[in-house]
Amino acid sequence: TKPKILISACLLGRPVRYNGKGKPLDHPLVAHWRDEGRLVAICPELAGGFSVPRPPAEIADNSSGDAVLSGSGRVVDNTGADVTAPFLAGAEAALALAREHDIHHALLIDGSPSCGSSTIYDGKFDGTRHHAAGVTAALLRQNGIAVFTERDVDALASALIA
Ligand code: SF4
Helix, strand or coil: CCCEEEEEEHHHCCCCCCCCCCCCCCCCCHHHHHHHCCEEEEEEHHCCCCCCCCEEECCCCCCHHHHHHHHHCCCEEECCCCCCHHHHHHHHHHHHHHHHHHEEEEEEEEEECCCCCEEEEECCEEEEEEEEEEEEEEEEEHCCEEEECCEEEEHHHHHHHC
16 A cells, blocks of 8 residues: 555645634645545644634744753743643644554644744744744654655655655
8 A cells, every 4th residue: 555644634725723724735746645545634733632713822932843842842822821731742643643554754834833844933923933843743753754844745755655
């Protein structure tokens, strides 16, 4: 059987984002993989216990998902509430789902404090990004799963056949 791919549910258009919207990725390869039944969708934030809509959250203090996983970073929402625990729970749920399906590749939307793998917002809620991964992307990578952004579908396709 062909390898499966973990995908951010919002990339399939599911209305799971903090603002109640999806962010569908219109790409022929993604449509093809979907038709082959190879996409396993998850929204880590919903899996971690959040609902829709929810306040936007960022990893605080210009930090990273790896720091959150090691206990030295935290996730806060725009009211200042600490929401680290549900972010960790969502990341664990994503890893468990990936293992269940023997998945080694993930296609996650960039910029998210969960799914971001190239850039995330820096915790000031002013739109500034920096190079770091979100909590779920970091946990997946720590466990050997290759994470690609929505800009890197072609690289993902190459990795799948490598
Ligand atoms: Fe999309 Fe990931 Fe945010 Fe869920 S946690 S809305 S899948 S970016």
